[in-house]
Amino acid sequence: MKIVDARVIVTCPGRNFVTLKIVTDDGFTGVGDATLNGRELAVASYLSDHVVPLLIGRDAARIEDTWQYLYKGAYWRRGPVTMSAIAAVDTALWDIKGKQAGMPVYQMLGGRSREGVTVYGHANGATVDDVLAEVERYVGMSYRAVRVQCGVPGLATTYGVSTDKLFYEPADGTLPSQTQWSTERYLAHVPGVFARVREEFGPHLRLLHDVHHRLTPIEAARLGKSLEPYALTWMEDPVPAELQEGFRLIRQHTVTPIAVGEVFNSVWDCQQLIAEQLIDYIRTTVVHAGGITHLRRIFDLAALHHVRSGSHGATDLSPVCMAAALQLDVSIPNFGLQEYMRHTDDTDRVFPHAYRYADGYLHPGEEPGLGVDIDEKAAAEFPYAPAYLPVNRLEDGTMHSW
Ligand code: KDG
Numbered sequence: 001m002k003i004v005d006a007r008v009i010v011t012c013p014g015r016n017f018v019t020l021k022i023v024t025d026d027g028f029t030g031v032g033d034a035t036l037n038g039r040e041l042a043v044a045s046y047l048s049d050h051v052v053p054l055l056i057g058r059d060a061a062r063i064e065d066t067w068q069y070l071y072k073g074a075y076w077r078r079g080p081v082t083m084s085a086i087a088a089v090d091t092a093l094w095d096i097k098g099k100q101a102g103m104p105v106y107q108m109l110g111g112r113s114r115e116g117v118t119v120y121g122h123a124n125g126a127t128v129d130d131v132l133a134e135v136e137r138y139v140g141m142s143y144r145a146v147r148v149q150c151g152v153p154g155l156a157t158t159y160g161v162s163t164d165k166l167f168y169e170p171a172d173g174t175l176p177s178q179t180q181w182s183t184e185r186y187l188a189h190v191p192g193v194f195a196r197v198r199e200e201f202g203p204h205l206r207l208l209h210d211v212h213h214r215l216t217p218i219e220a221a222r223l224g225k226s227l228e229p230y231a232l233t234w235m236e237d238p239v240p241a242e243l244q245e246g247f248r249l250i251r252q253h254t255v256t257p258i259a260v261g262e263v264f265n266s267v268w269d270c271q272q273l274i275a276e277q278l279i280d281y282i283r284t285t286v287v288h289a290g291g292i293t294h295l296r297r298i299f300d301l302a303a304l305h306h307v308r309s310g311s312h313g314a315t316d317l318s319p320v321c322m323a324a325a326l327q328l329d330v331s332i333p334n335f336g337l338q339e340y341m342r343h344t345d346d347t348d349r350v351f352p353h354a355y356r357y358a359d360g361y362l363h364p365g366e367e368p369g370l371g372v373d374i375d376e377k378a379a380a381e382f383p384y385a386p387a388y389l390p391v392n393r394l395e396d397g398t399m400h401s402w
C-alpha cells in the first residue's frame with residue numbers, strides 16, 4: 001500500500017483551512033487537518049515543500065514509523081508548524097488504515113468507552129443579561145456544559161465576546177486588530193457574572209471560563225478562589241504556560257480545576273503539568289499536537305495522573321480535526337469534555353462528515369476511517385484570504401498576551 005500522491009489544499013469557506021489528502025496505489029484516500037490560525041501558509045509550505053516529497057513511495061500502513069521519520073528526521077524538534085504538518089500526515093494515515101480495515105478509527109483504538117462525547121459551546125455577551133440569554137440558548141439546545149465569557153465594563157472589547165454566537169472566529173483582520181486589557185477591571189467583574197449564571201441556572205449545568213493566558217499565577221490564584229462558590233468545571237489557560245512550574249502556585253491556593261494546552265504541540269510541553277498533577281484537563285488536540293498517534297500518548301500519560309482530556313474545538317479546527325478528535329474522545333478512558341464550536345454551512349459543504357450532534361453529545365458516526373472528507377471542487381470555490389489573530393495591549397500601551 002504505497003503512497004502515490006499527497007495534495008495540500010488551502011481553502012477559505014468562511015475561514016482558512018489547510019488540509020492534506022493522501023492517496024495510495026490501491027485507491028484509498030485519507031485526510032488530515034493542518035490548519036494553524038493566522039500562520040496557515042507556513043504549514044502549507046512545510047508540507048508541500050518538505051514533507052510531500054518524502055511521502056511518495058512510502059508504505060501508508062506504517063503510521064508510527066512515518067511519525068518517527070518526520071519527527072526525528074527533521075532534526076529540528078517540536079513547534080506548531082512542524083507538529084501540525086506531522087499531525088496532518090498522521091491523521092490521514094489513520095483515516096486510510098480505518099478505511100482499509102473497514103472500521104471507524106475508534107475501533108482500532110480499542111473501541112468505545114462511552115456512548116457519546118459530551119461537548120461544550122461558548123455563551124458570550126457584552127452584558128451579563130446578554131450572557132444569560134446565550135446560556136439559555138445553549139441549554140435550549142441540550143448542552144450539558146457551557147463556557148461563559150462576558151464583556152468587562154470599561155474595556156471596549158473583551159476576549160471571547162463576539163457578534164458571531166455559534167461560531168468562534170477571532171482572526172478578524174488582514175493585519176492584526178488591537179484589543180485592550182485591564183487585569184483589575186477583569187478580576188473585579190468576573191465573579192459577579194458567574195454568581196448570576198449559577199443563580200439563574202442552578203448547580204447542575206457545567207460552567208467553564210477561558211482566561212486566555214492573561215494573568216500571573218498569583219492573579220490566577222485569586223480568580224480561582226473567587227470562583228470557588230460557583231463550582232466551575234474549569235478555569236482555562238489562566239497564565240501563559242511556558243513556565244510549567246508556575247501552576248504550582250495557583251494550585252496551592254485554589255480548588256477551581258485548571259484546563260491548559262490548546263497551544264501545546266507535544267507531550268513535553270505538558271509533562272510537568274501532568275506528572276505533578278498541576279492541572280485537571282489537558283486541552284491538546286489532534287491538529288496542533290502531532291496527530292492521533294501523539295495525542296493518544298499525551299492522553300495516556302494524563303490518565304496515569306488523574307488528568308482528563310478537554311480537547312480544543314474552536315471554529316479554526318477543521319471538521320477533519322473534529323472527526324479525528326471524536327475518534328479519540330469516544331475511546332480513551334480519561335475523556336473529560338470536548339469543545340464544539342460550529343462551522344459555517346460553507347465549511348460543512350467543503351468537508352462532508354459523518355459526526356452528528358444530538359442531546360449534548362457529538363457522535364463520531366460509523367463510517368470506516370475518520371468519517372470525513374474534503375470536496376476538492378467545493379474547496380476551490382473559496383480561495384485563501386489572509387487573516388490574523390488580534391494583538392492585545394494594556395491600557396498604558398504595553399503589549400500583553402492575547
Ligand atoms: O485560533 C485561536 C483560537 O482557537 C483560540 O482563541 C480559541 O481559546 C480558544 C478556545 O478556547 O476555543
Ligand code: MG
Pocket residue numbers: 210212236237262
Ligand atoms: Mg481557549
